[in-house]
Amino acid sequence: MPTALITGATAGIGAAFARRLARDGLDLVLVARDTDRLTASAAELHGRFGVRTEVLQADLATDEGIERVEKRLEEGVDLLVNNAGFGNQGTFLNVPVEDELRMLKVHCEAVLRLTYAALPGMRRRGKGGIINVASVAAFLTRGTYGASKAWVVSFTEALAQEISEPNVQAMALCPGLVRTEFHERAKMDVSGTPDLLWLDADAVVNTALTDLRRGRAVSVPDPRYKAIVGAAKLIPKGLIGRISAKTARRYD
Template identity: 50%
Template sequence: MTAQRATRPTALVTGASAGIGQEFARQLAARGHDLVLVARDRARLEALAAELTSRYAVSAEVLVADLSDRGALQAVADRVADPDRPVDVLVNNAGYGQRRSFLRNDVEVEEAAFDVLTRAVLVLSHAAGVAMRERGRGRIVNVSSVAGFIASGSYSAAKAWVTTFSEGLASELAGSGVTVTALCPGFTNTEFQQRAGISKPGPDFMWLDPARLVSDCLDDVGKGRVLSVPGLQYKAVVGLLRVLPRSLVRSRARLVRR
């Protein structure tokens, strides 16, 4: 192993097989990070690992895991906390699309979504926060959503939790050398909508480019920002949502989807 490889930082990205997670993996590799790629689809992960290894001369480890399974989640947490193979950047990106509203959905599906969207973020952030604080450096990125600022079912509630949790963890880690950033995108041109079985809503100007989104987020991470809201349109939306009466936000929430 060369000295260069031994000192290269490592980033672990969940939900890395597609969409925003895949874009994080590509851009972190381009910035000189080795990767640990986490998702359920082994074939996609191995194809991405081969691409990143060939294009950027980094190492790319594949870790297949369904984060709604507690045993699989613990295996990822153990990898995050491994002192012999430190993770310098954690990106909690794994998603869970919902086709139905809360009361029309099976509660087992809601529980699985809850585990992926909130419990996995909690468990992996704890593993990373403890390990990174001991080393005096690290970055945690939790992918939330503009949906967290509205009131639109359990997905919206989960993302509100992710944002508030990230803010609290950032305060707890202040001065430690470890930063926490909640990324709050709006509509983004990925396969998320297709895989969730959701039709594409909203006008074209409200849709974000994933490459620009991730680039802007990584710049915000470098600046130590706790909240990263990509796009002027969504900065305006979030600013408005924070001052509007909650009764009005609730009445309009049915019109808004991530």
């Protein structure tokens, strides 16, 4: 039975991936920090879909947590979803450098190391996929979060070019605003954001899996955000930075 490993699997986009992949019949390895939520999610998915669900508690902001997931990936999986991530409260210089480094650890180092652990087995078997969850913020000039997600996109695009096996794919998923716990955890005030900019996590996942099958290196779900990304590529970066700074999400 094919197996998918999902980081940040208990909420938001990660949980949506878990539901969709379980519905499709894949066994799951669920990775997150909260053991209780992991156990509850695994039990629910097993009960609903009858798939095997494995729980792996790991904090990807630590070497120990990354190493734990690396070891499991070296045993072999068919799909890796690097979804774990978070945002910091405040702008650069108002955020402790330790918190910024934690973000880079999770968004960049963990993505690199887990990809490195999973990809050799996929290439040997001649099949497999890696989805690295980035953000539309990767195409805008906005703080450490956007910079880290820009790294994810660049890394994944380069990786997709290097993989020679036709049935092994790597893709960066770049959603816009999705209704998850992300903004609440970062204490971001998004109350003024228009409803039309919000995406549904299940719809984002459906688009991502379709784009992965099509062999796309970058997936931007929804025509609205495709238009935003397209416009961002045409506007000078200095102007994008000024617009982004004026329209940035507020913090409590």
